[in-house]
Amino acid sequence: MILLKNHNFIHRSEAKTDIEDRGYTFGDGVYEVIRIYNGAYFMLEYHLNRLQYSLNEVGINYDVESEDLETLLSELLNKNTIEDGAIYLQITRGIAPRKHPYPTNSQPELYAYPIPVSSPKKEQEQGVHLTLVEDLRWLRCDIKSLNLLYNVMVKQKAVDSGAYEALLYRSKDHITEGSSSNFFGIKNGKVLTHPANNYILNGITRIAVQKICKSQGIPFVEKVLSVDELAELDEAFIASTTAEVVPVTKIDDVVIGDGTVGEIAKKLQAGFLQLI
Numbered sequence: 001m002i003l004l005k006n007h008n009f010i011h012r013s014e015a016k017t018d019i020e021d022r023g024y025t026f027g028d029g030v031y032e033v034i035r036i037y038n039g040a041y042f043m044l045e046y047h048l049n050r051l052q053y054s055l056n057e058v059g060i061n062y063d064v065e066s067e068d069l070e071t072l073l074s075e076l077l078n079k080n081t082i083e084d085g086a087i088y089l090q091i092t093r094g095i096a097p098r099k100h101p102y103p104t105n106s107q108p109e110l111y112a113y114p115i116p117v118s119s120p121k122k123e124q125e126q127g128v129h130l131t132l133v134e135d136l137r138w139l140r141c142d143i144k145s146l147n148l149l150y151n152v153m154v155k156q157k158a159v160d161s162g163a164y165e166a167l168l169y170r171s172k173d174h175i176t177e178g179s180s181s182n183f184f185g186i187k188n189g190k191v192l193t194h195p196a197n198n199y200i201l202n203g204i205t206r207i208a209v210q211k212i213c214k215s216q217g218i219p220f221v222e223k224v225l226s227v228d229e230l231a232e233l234d235e236a237f238i239a240s241t242t243a244e245v246v247p248v249t250k251i252d253d254v255v256i257g258d259g260t261v262g263e264i265a266k267k268l269q270a271g272f273l274q275l276i
Contacts, residue, residue, distance in 0.1 A: 002079040004072055004112040009079060012113070021109055023092030026100075027146040029109075030054035031090035034073070035117065035241050037276045039083045044070065046204045051089070054144045060093050062108040069110075076112055086117040086242065090146065117242050124269060127249035127261045128164035130183075130238070132227065133157055135168035135176050135199075142198045155179040165238055167251060170199065175225040178238050181246075182206040185225055186235035186264050195222040205239040205272075212271035218264065230254050235262030245269045 001012040022028035032051050035042040052064045064070075073087065094106030133154045138147070154166040158179065166179040177183050177200040185192040191213055196202035213220040230236075236248035236256045247265040249256055 001114060002076065004076045004110065006110050007067075007072065009075065015111075015113075017111075018095045020097060021092055021095050022103075022106070023090065023109065023146055025098050026093075027148075028058075029090050029092030029146045030058060030060065030144050031088065031146055032144060033115070033117075033241050034087045034089065036077065036082050036085050036087065039077070039081075041073065041077065041087075042276055043204050043208065044073070046207055050144060050202070050204065051091070053142075055091060057140070057143050058093075058145065059102065060091060060108055062091050062110075067110075073112065076114075080114050082114055084118065086115050087112055088115045092146070120243055120246060123164060123246050124244065125261070127247040128238075129162070129250040130165050130167040130178070130248055131158050131161045131163040131252055133166040133168055133179075135170045137168075140198055141176070141200050142196070142202065144201055151179045164246070169227055172228070173224070173226045174199075175227065175230070176200050178240075181238040181240040181243060182209075183248075184209065184237050184239065185230070185233040186237075186262065187233055189264070190219040190221050191264070191268075192221050192223045192225060194224060203240060205241055205244060208272060208275055209239050209245065209268060212268055212275060216267060216271055218267070230256070233257065235265050237265045237268070245272050 002009050003012055003015050017024060032047045034044060034047045048064050048070060055062050089112040092109045094109050096103035096106040137150050158166040165181055167183055168176045170176055176194055182203040194200050210220050230251050231254045234257045237245055238248060239245050245268050247261040249259050
């Protein structure tokens, strides 16, 4: 495996992380996971735009365009000859003695490397169950930061309960998103999902779903759903870079629709395959 560290390509055996890297000591950094299909990046421009947004919001002095990151990622893809998978990429504030204020002289540290990812075919065909968990994360979920501890905790809670994913809520009147996915309800032919604000991450697959809805004439409505409204949905699904579009048939004890994968979810899955 070939990795990218800053502007250098190295073998995995050569990879080292300084113990004073602020990504390690503070989670002081941002990241992206970029899907690869048929030997090419999927929606790379959107990932790089979101990466730059996250960098700007946390004040890390790294410019994606001037660093020619797109070219570096293309070289990384070619050196690893990946046909189907993903690239994990993170940029930290850099290496500095452990003090809370931003260091004045540290240089951002870039790491990128391939990770194995494959489409969850069974779940896409049969649908999945979710479990509701209170959303106790910070209020800047629009930043794709390295601070994922609570996401990890609630994902494990889902696993322990036999669910595929945790569905988070701030209050009974405010469903947000999954621990590593965006959530969508379908009612009366309309796709309903949380507005892209600070309470959720605006997923790249969420953007893809919005594009597909537009192309197929399916209304896409940004709306905060309540816990009680879940029982009234005709269909539901989650979407993410690694899961793509996965229908939801049950949330805890609430059966969604008739408990089977719905027609609109199938249309969106087909549209996603066309997009890639």
